[in-house]
Amino acid sequence: MQATLTILFTDAVASTEALARLGDEEFGRVQEAHLELLRGPINSNDGREVKSLGDGLMVAFTGAADALACAVAMQQAVEAAARGGEQGLPLRVGVSAGDVTLADDGDVSGTAVVEASRLCAAAGGGQVLATETVRVLAGSRGGHAFSPLGPVALKGLSEPVMAVEVGWAPIAEGDLLAPVPLPPRLASESSWEFCGRTGEIGALGQLWQAVVDGSQKVALLGGEPGAGKTRLAREVAVRAQDEGALVLFGRVDEDAAVAYQPFAEALRHYLSNVDEETRAGVLGLRGGALARLAPELSDEAPTGPSDALTLFDAFADWLSGESRRRPVLLILDDLHWAGRPTLQALLNLVRSERLGRVLIICTYRDTELGRKHPLSENLADLRRVEGVERLPVRGLDHIGVEQFVRSALDGSMNGSGQELVEVLSEQTQGNPFFISQVLSHIRESGAAEQAGSGIAVMTDDLFEVPEGVRDVVGRRVSHLSEKAGELLTVAAVAGLEFDTAVVAEVACQDTSDSLDGFDEAIAARLVFETDTPGRLRFAHALVRQTLEEELSTLRRIHLHRDLGLAIERRFPESATTVIELAHHFAEAAAVGQGKRATAYAERAAGQARERGAPGQAADFLRRALELLPADDDRDGRWRDRLYAQLASCLYTQYDLERLEVVARDWMALALEHDDYGMRVYATVWLVVSGTWKKARESEDLERIAATLRIDPATVRTEGARRLSWRGGWCETDQAGLRALLLGTIAYNWDLGYGMDELAGELPADDPLSLTQKARELAAASRDPDIADEVEWNRLSAMIADPDAAALSREAERVIELGFSVGGGGRIELVLANARLGRLDEVLAIVDGHMDIAREKGDRVIEIGVWCARTNEALLRGRFDDAKAAMAEASRIAAGEPSLESLMAMVAVGRQIAMGQFDQARLIAEDLDQAEAFDYSYIVGAIATAQGDLETARSALAYWERSGHPLAAKLALPARLWGLSVCAHAVGDEDAARRLYEPLTDYDGQLLLVTMAFFPASAAYVLGLLAETFGEPERAAAHFRDALEFEQRIGAVPLADQTRDALARLGASA
Structure with a gap:
C-alpha cells in the first residue's frame, strides 16, 4: 500500500x-x-x-x-x-x-x-x-x-x-510548571457533597485518561437546568488539577451575547496567573491576535489580521503549546446561550488536529434546544468529529438521591427520612438543584430535628414539598430582609451577572444599605462574588429566572429602562457596556426607549464586526430595524444605513437567501421615499444576491430594469450616503451611484444565466464595454472608492476573456495605481499568467503577494497564492506539493462559505488530475445542486472518465434545451471544456461543431475552470472536437500544438494526455 x-x-x-x-x-x-x-x-x-x-x-x-x-x-x-x-x-x-x-x-x-x-x-x-x-x-x-x-x-x-x-x-x-490555580467558579466548594454520578464520572475519567495518554477529546454534557452539569465538570477539574493539569473555564451569559465570551474568560484567567514573559508570549501569537480577547491585559495593540480564523488559530496554538507540557482541561459552560460566532469557533477548535492533549467539556441545557437553535445545528457537526462523546446528564437515581439527603441531614435515616427520599425522587425527578433548594428550606425553616442517635428525622408534622423550585426559591428569598429581596429582584432583571452599584441605584438604596443586602444574599448562597470587584453573579440561573418571572410585565419593562439609564450615567461612552445597554433598552422599547435601543444595537453590531463576527452583527442589525420607531426615521435614512450594514454582513457570510430579503425590503423603502440613492443600493444587492437569476420573470428583475431606466440627471442625490468598504460613511453623487450599479451588473453579467432580459436597459451589450461606461462615470464622480470598485468589477469581468495578455496588462496597471478592492489586481495577474502557461512567472508573482497578504491580513490574496501553488504543482505533476498547498488554502478558507465553495472546486481539479474521478464527481454534484450556478457540464465531463455516457448526454441535452448559451465570459472556458469532453465521448458531431469556433479564441492557452483549476490546454480540446466531427488531420495538428505548448511549460500530466490522443489517431508527435 x-x-x-x-x-x-x-x-x-x-x-x-x-x-x-x-x-x-x-x-x-x-x-x-x-x-x-x-x-x-x-x-x-x-x-x-x-x-x-x-x-x-x-x-x-x-x-x-x-x-x-x-x-x-x-x-x-x-x-x-x-x-x-x-x-x-x-x-x-x-x-x-x-x-x-x-x-x-x-x-x-x-x-x-x-x-x-x-x-x-x-x-x-x-x-x-x-x-x-x-x-x-x-x-x-x-x-x-x-x-x-x-x-x-x-x-x-x-x-x-x-x-x-x-x-x-x-x-x-517558569513554563515548566506554570502555577495556574483553578478558575474561581470551579475553586469555590459547594455546601453539598457530590453524590451519585458513578457512570458519568467513569466515562469522563476514561476520556481524561485518553487525553493524558496523548489523545484529543470532547465531552458534550447535556441536561435540564439544575441537573448538575457544571458540578460534574468541576469534579473532573479538581481531579485533573491534582494530577498537574492546566484547568481552564469559560461560560456564556444569557443576556450578554458577547462573541467568544467563554474563550476570552478562559484566556483571561490564565494570563492573570502567569508571569509577564509567558503572558507576552501568548499575547504575541499570530501578530497579537489573542489580545483582542483580553485587551485589558495587553500593552500593545494587535498588529495581525482581525478575522475570526486568525484569532482561533492563535487560540489553538496556545492550547497546543500548553498541551505539550501538561494535559489541558477546558470547560465551556452554558453553551445553549452561545451565539453562532462562539459555536463556530468551538467547531473550528474541535476540528483542529493540532491541539494535542486537550479535553474540552461543553455543558448545555438540552431542554432549550429547538430544531433551529444555533447549538442544535452545531451539535450534529460536532458529533461527526472523531473523539467527541455525548454524555446525557439526567436526574440522580434513587440511590443518588438517598446519598444526597443522607449527606445533607448529617446521618443515617429512619422511616421519615426514607419517606423524604421517596417524595424528593418523585417530585424533583432527581434534579440536584431542586433537591438542594428543598433541603435548604428544610434546614432554614426548622422542619428537621436531630434524634438522640444522630439520625436526622422529619418533624411530626409531615413536610409538604413545594410544588416547584419557584416556591422553594421564593421561600429562601423570603428569609432575607426586604431591602435584600428588592436588590435581588432588580438584579434578576439586570442579568445573571450584575454591577452592584447600578442595581443599588435602581433599587434606590444607599451604599450602606445595599452592601448589607448583598452580604445577606451572599451568605444565603443565592449570589457569589466574581473576579471583578463590584460585580456579583447568581448562584444558579434558575434563581434569577424565578425572581424575574415573579414580576409583572410592566414592572420588568420599567426596570430594564431604569437599569439602562443607570448604566448610561455610570459608564458614559463605555464600549464594554454597549451590548448590555442594547439588551435593556430593547426590552424597554415599549416605554419610549426604541430610539436608544436602535442606537445601541447598531453600536453593538459595529463592535461585532470589529471582532470578526459578522453573524452576530447581523443579528443586532435585524434587531435594530425591528425596534426603530417610525417617528425617529421619517426620511428613511436611518433604516437605509442599517440596511447597508446588514447587507454587507450577510454578504460576508455569503448568506444570499437573507440578503435577497434585505434587498427587497430596502427597495420598498427606496420606493416609499422616492430616493434614487437608496434605490441604486437596493438594486446592487438584488444583483449581488443572484436570486433573481433563478426566475427570469421575477419581480426583482423588473425592479432592476426599472432602476436602470431612471435618468440620473433627473434626480437629486445631494447627501446620498453609502457604507465605504474602507470604513465609515461617505457621500456620493449621481455619477458615482450609476457607476457602482453598472459595474456590479458587469461583474454579475453571467455566472451561468445571461442578462438578455436587461439588454434593452443597458448602455452596452457586453460586460467589458459596460465596465468602460462605469469607469467614465466613476472618473466623473471623483470618488476613489467607486473607482476602486469599478476597476475590480472590470478585472473580474475579464478573468476568462480570451485576451489573457490584455488581462495581465490591465492587472499590472491596477496594481501600479494602487487600487485595493478584491486583492488589487493580484489574483487576476496570477490567473492571466497561468492561462498563458507562464508557470515560473506565476510562482515569482505569488511569492511577492504572500508578503503583501500577510501584511494586510488579506485572506483572499493569501488563498489565491496557495491555490496558484496548488495548480502549478498539479500541472507539473507534483501531487504531494499540490496536496500540501491545497490543505493550507482550505485551512484559511474555513468558515467562509464562498471561499469554501472555491476550495471545493479546486479539490475537484486536483482529483481529476490524479485520476480520482469518483471523489471528484461527488463534490461536483454537490456543488451543482447547492450553488445557484450550472455545473452540469463539469459533472458530465467527469462522468465520461467513469464510462458514464448517459450523464454526458444529459449535460449536452440540458445545454441544447437552454438554447446553447456560450455568452458567459466568466463561465465560458469551463463550459467549453466540459461540453467538449462530453461531445467527444458520445460522438455528438453537431455539438462539436457549435463548440469549435468559440474555443479557437482561447488557442495557445490553458483553459480555466471557475477560477479553480486548469484541466486541459485549449489546443488539446480543439483536437478532441476536430476528432469528433471527423477531421483527423486537423485534430492531429491541434494535438501537436498542444503537446508543444504543454512540454514547453512543463505540464507533464497534460502532455501525457495529449500523447495518448495522438496515439489514438495513429499520428506521430
Whole structure:
C-alpha cells in the first residue's frame, strides 16, 4: 500500500559511553525512561510509533508540521529532564517526507525512510535535521525557525539531499510548571457533597485518561437546568488539577451575547496567573491576535489580521503549546446561550488536529434546544468529529438521591427520612438543584430535628414539598430582609451577572444599605462574588429566572429602562457596556426607549464586526430595524444605513437567501421615499444576491430594469450616503451611484444565466464595454472608492476573456495605481499568467503577494497564492506539493462559505488530475445542486472518465434545451471544456461543431475552470472536437500544438494526455 508520510528518526548520542559508565541494569532503566519521555510528544502530535530501534524510535506522521512539532517537543523534554537532574541521554533527530510503502505488519519503507535515518545519523546532540521538502510542506505552521544547510551527502543515497536545521529553544524555567490555580467558579466548594454520578464520572475519567495518554477529546454534557452539569465538570477539574493539569473555564451569559465570551474568560484567567514573559508570549501569537480577547491585559495593540480564523488559530496554538507540557482541561459552560460566532469557533477548535492533549467539556441545557437553535445545528457537526462523546446528564437515581439527603441531614435515616427520599425522587425527578433548594428550606425553616442517635428525622408534622423550585426559591428569598429581596429582584432583571452599584441605584438604596443586602444574599448562597470587584453573579440561573418571572410585565419593562439609564450615567461612552445597554433598552422599547435601543444595537453590531463576527452583527442589525420607531426615521435614512450594514454582513457570510430579503425590503423603502440613492443600493444587492437569476420573470428583475431606466440627471442625490468598504460613511453623487450599479451588473453579467432580459436597459451589450461606461462615470464622480470598485468589477469581468495578455496588462496597471478592492489586481495577474502557461512567472508573482497578504491580513490574496501553488504543482505533476498547498488554502478558507465553495472546486481539479474521478464527481454534484450556478457540464465531463455516457448526454441535452448559451465570459472556458469532453465521448458531431469556433479564441492557452483549476490546454480540446466531427488531420495538428505548448511549460500530466490522443489517431508527435 502506498502513502505520503513524514518520517522521523531519533537516536541517543553517546549511548555506548553511557552503557560503560552506568552498567547494564542502570543503563536499561535510563534507556527506557528516555524512550518513554519521547512517546509523550509522539502521542500529543498525532504520530504513530513504527518501531523501537534500541536507543531510538521510528515514527510516522501524516503531516509535516506535526512531525516538526514532535521533534522540537522531544528535544525540549530531554533538555528539561536533564535540567531537573534526571540521568538522561542527549538526543538527535532526522525528519524527511515523501511517498512510502506500508507493509501489512505496519512497517514503512521508501526513500523518505532512508533520508530520515541518514539525517538522524548526521545530526549532533541536540540537533533536528530535516529535508527541504519537510520545510516546504510545513510552511508557516508551528512558527519554526529553519537554517539552510544546502546539499548534504548522505550514506546510501546517490544524490545529496537539500537539508535544513530546525531551531528550538529550551522551555523557560517558569513554563515548566506554570502555577495556574483553578478558575474561581470551579475553586469555590459547594455546601453539598457530590453524590451519585458513578457512570458519568467513569466515562469522563476514561476520556481524561485518553487525553493524558496523548489523545484529543470532547465531552458534550447535556441536561435540564439544575441537573448538575457544571458540578460534574468541576469534579473532573479538581481531579485533573491534582494530577498537574492546566484547568481552564469559560461560560456564556444569557443576556450578554458577547462573541467568544467563554474563550476570552478562559484566556483571561490564565494570563492573570502567569508571569509577564509567558503572558507576552501568548499575547504575541499570530501578530497579537489573542489580545483582542483580553485587551485589558495587553500593552500593545494587535498588529495581525482581525478575522475570526486568525484569532482561533492563535487560540489553538496556545492550547497546543500548553498541551505539550501538561494535559489541558477546558470547560465551556452554558453553551445553549452561545451565539453562532462562539459555536463556530468551538467547531473550528474541535476540528483542529493540532491541539494535542486537550479535553474540552461543553455543558448545555438540552431542554432549550429547538430544531433551529444555533447549538442544535452545531451539535450534529460536532458529533461527526472523531473523539467527541455525548454524555446525557439526567436526574440522580434513587440511590443518588438517598446519598444526597443522607449527606445533607448529617446521618443515617429512619422511616421519615426514607419517606423524604421517596417524595424528593418523585417530585424533583432527581434534579440536584431542586433537591438542594428543598433541603435548604428544610434546614432554614426548622422542619428537621436531630434524634438522640444522630439520625436526622422529619418533624411530626409531615413536610409538604413545594410544588416547584419557584416556591422553594421564593421561600429562601423570603428569609432575607426586604431591602435584600428588592436588590435581588432588580438584579434578576439586570442579568445573571450584575454591577452592584447600578442595581443599588435602581433599587434606590444607599451604599450602606445595599452592601448589607448583598452580604445577606451572599451568605444565603443565592449570589457569589466574581473576579471583578463590584460585580456579583447568581448562584444558579434558575434563581434569577424565578425572581424575574415573579414580576409583572410592566414592572420588568420599567426596570430594564431604569437599569439602562443607570448604566448610561455610570459608564458614559463605555464600549464594554454597549451590548448590555442594547439588551435593556430593547426590552424597554415599549416605554419610549426604541430610539436608544436602535442606537445601541447598531453600536453593538459595529463592535461585532470589529471582532470578526459578522453573524452576530447581523443579528443586532435585524434587531435594530425591528425596534426603530417610525417617528425617529421619517426620511428613511436611518433604516437605509442599517440596511447597508446588514447587507454587507450577510454578504460576508455569503448568506444570499437573507440578503435577497434585505434587498427587497430596502427597495420598498427606496420606493416609499422616492430616493434614487437608496434605490441604486437596493438594486446592487438584488444583483449581488443572484436570486433573481433563478426566475427570469421575477419581480426583482423588473425592479432592476426599472432602476436602470431612471435618468440620473433627473434626480437629486445631494447627501446620498453609502457604507465605504474602507470604513465609515461617505457621500456620493449621481455619477458615482450609476457607476457602482453598472459595474456590479458587469461583474454579475453571467455566472451561468445571461442578462438578455436587461439588454434593452443597458448602455452596452457586453460586460467589458459596460465596465468602460462605469469607469467614465466613476472618473466623473471623483470618488476613489467607486473607482476602486469599478476597476475590480472590470478585472473580474475579464478573468476568462480570451485576451489573457490584455488581462495581465490591465492587472499590472491596477496594481501600479494602487487600487485595493478584491486583492488589487493580484489574483487576476496570477490567473492571466497561468492561462498563458507562464508557470515560473506565476510562482515569482505569488511569492511577492504572500508578503503583501500577510501584511494586510488579506485572506483572499493569501488563498489565491496557495491555490496558484496548488495548480502549478498539479500541472507539473507534483501531487504531494499540490496536496500540501491545497490543505493550507482550505485551512484559511474555513468558515467562509464562498471561499469554501472555491476550495471545493479546486479539490475537484486536483482529483481529476490524479485520476480520482469518483471523489471528484461527488463534490461536483454537490456543488451543482447547492450553488445557484450550472455545473452540469463539469459533472458530465467527469462522468465520461467513469464510462458514464448517459450523464454526458444529459449535460449536452440540458445545454441544447437552454438554447446553447456560450455568452458567459466568466463561465465560458469551463463550459467549453466540459461540453467538449462530453461531445467527444458520445460522438455528438453537431455539438462539436457549435463548440469549435468559440474555443479557437482561447488557442495557445490553458483553459480555466471557475477560477479553480486548469484541466486541459485549449489546443488539446480543439483536437478532441476536430476528432469528433471527423477531421483527423486537423485534430492531429491541434494535438501537436498542444503537446508543444504543454512540454514547453512543463505540464507533464497534460502532455501525457495529449500523447495518448495522438496515439489514438495513429499520428506521430
